[in-house]
Amino acid sequence: MIPAPRPAAMTMLDKIWAQHSILERADGQTLLYVDTHLIHDGYAPAFEFLQARQLRPRSPKQTFGTPDHYVPTDGRIVERIASAERRDMVQSLVENSNDYGITLFELADRRQGIVHVIGPEQGISQPGMTIVCADSHTSTHGALGALAFGVGMTQATQVLATQTLWQRKPKSMRIFVEGELGFGVTAKDVILAIIRKIGPAGAVGHVIEYAGSAIRSLSMEGRLTVCNMSIEAGARAGMIAPDETTFAYVRGRNYAPPEGDAWDRAVERWSKIASDADAVFDREVTLDAGDIAPMVTWGTSLEDVAPIDGHVPDPDGAATAERREGMSKALAYMGLSPGTALSEIRVDRVFIGSCTNGRIEDLRSAAAVVKGRSVHPGVEAWVVPGSGLVKEQAESEGLDLIFRQAGFQWRDAGCSLCLGTNGETVAAGERCASTSNRNFVGRQGRGARTHLMSPSMAAAAAVTGRLADVRQLQLGE
Amino acid sequence: MESFETFRAPALPFAGINVDTDQILPARFLSKPRSGGFGQYLFHDLRFDETGAERSGFVLNQPAFRNTRILVGEENFACGSSRENAVWAIADYGYRVVVASSFGDIFFSNSLKNGLLPVVLPAEATTALIAALSREPGATIEVDLEAQRLTGPDGVTHSFDIDPFSKHCLLKGIDELDYTLSQMDKVDEFERRRAESEG
DSSP, X not given: OOOOOOOOOOOHHHHHHHHHEEEEOTTSEEEEEOSEEEEOTTOHHHHHHHHHTTXXXXXGGGEEEXXXXXXXXXXXXXXXXXXXXXXXXXXXXXXXXXXXXXXXXXXXXXXXXXXXHHHXXXXXXXXXXXXXXXXXXXXXXXXXXXXXXXOOHHHHHHHHHHSEEXXXXXXXXXXXXXXXXXXXOOHHHHHHHHHHHHOTTTTTTXXXXXXXXXXXXXXXXXXXXXHHGGGGGXXXXXXXXXXXXXXXXXXXXXXXXXXXXXXXXXXXXHTTOSOOTTOOOSEXXXXXXXXXXXXXXXXXSTTOEEETTSBOOOGGGOSSHHHHHHXXXXXXXXXXXXXXXXXXXXXXXXXXXXXXXXXXXXXXXXXXXXXXXXXXXXXXXXXXXXXXXXXXXXXXXXXXXXXXXXXXXXXXXXXXXGTOTTSOOOXXXXXXXXXXXXXXXXXXXXXXXXXXXXXXXXXXXXXXXXXXXXXXXXXXX | OOOOOOEEEEEEEOOOSSOBHXXXXXXXXXXXXXXXXXXXXXXXXXXXXXXXXXXXXXXXXXXXXXXXXXXXXXXXXXXXXXXXXXXHHHHHHTOOEEEESSBOHHHHHHHHTTTOEEEXXXXXXXXXXXXXXXXXXXXXXXXXXXXTEEEOTTSOEEEOOXXXXXXXXXXXXXXXXXHHHTTHHHHHHHHHHHHHHHO
């Protein structure tokens, strides 16, 4: 007897893709339905395009906005933004959102924050959704089991006008992190170790699904951190299958399905989108969680990363001439010499925040290191919560006091020192321990030197005045 | 959008892997109005020092490369931020083609939407092109989009891939949004079907 044909095994990407395909063009591009469009204060050009074409947003109810890139973190009044250009960016978002009926968490609203922090926080980002935003770190929301990716302004304009996007289906890649993370090792170290292994172009053309026991045991905050930096490995998006951790996180949030039937049906639907057990991926990579140490970057590309107990590498040891040149340039910019112990590198600034590490758990882990200690003399250390609600939560737990008493500045929510578009920057030549996602030349300000690390590692840098192995501070507790 | 025909122009050798969009267009220029043109900010901090003076060592400041219209980069060109302003900077400066062995994903699609043709060639080809252009500043490259063929200064030809729809849009100078707007009945239908199934 001929067995009945069995449906082909599907990856989570396959399933979400199929559920959102409206039509396919002969050339293989798919018109993909966008469930949720997150917008921010960089959207002025998109609204200008829309208006020039005499179009209006098609689905304002599926669009949510918040100002984050251009807002000050020492005040909540738009009119007081000193730079006219930046003020215009924020005002454009306010005016367009009001005109079109788009939900906006404006600067004075306690729910305002970084778009990739408030999407999950408000329950706007949900499993199984397609989510886009004109920001490369939109991959963050994939932590909830969504297909979420960044787009350009022209594509954002199309999403505003049509709620759709033309896309060629990416390839699939699964990265397993198996085993248990060592003492003092966090989600940030996991993603830095992944990029170290596969390289900053290692996932170009792919969507990464993170799997394995170490990923499963991460909190939702940790998963958001990992997915956030997928783009730094060149990936289109990152995702993690929804599970009990996901459901517990989403449940009860403002925009989550209400308790009762609606919630039960949603969970039932969400439970089916994980990759089938026998699904085949285009590529698979495995890391042993036990091999991962607290990581820091020493250069100006994400591949310039090493365990904190290591040294600044020697370009002469590079595998290729191109890499040797790249490393030499990076070291010249960073003002570092080969062979220097990473833990001997002094810092001038510390930034704890960003869409990578501006969540409550991040602040808790930093505060645990800071508690009872003081910011090293000569170091300027900032905590910039990812949202107004993160800030409130931290204050209710007394974390702000720990930071303030140690000598940190306790600021309002925004992108701030991650990329400095709001005017808050690191001065030329200054060295910053940063929990953000990019260590590119000039990223935090012209001539600024960025070392990426986890929140607890940044806290250790703040109190010791140098890149430090947080495990040594934690052991002393 | 200007239509793209066979294009021959002097080319810029831009060596280095992982050239990120923060280098192409520093973040502090993102709030500048589109109308002013972003070409003036292209590679700003590489082109100009802190006083605003040109850095003579930078490739684009060398007289033979100032008027190049094709840019040849290497692996993972324009990685990083999704800022479309990086494409605007390159296009506004006058470039019509960017060649690399791989691109930042969002930059690649942003380019196509702005009439800037991103061409992916094998790494050996981009290395050879950069070497040839450096040896002979001002040398030209020819790009025939219809035939999907690029010819280097040494006369060596390389074929490249492009998806047919983007090719059509570039050749005709038309924009994808018009086409999508013509398909909105299918979007309505999709939403109706989905509302029923979730009802």
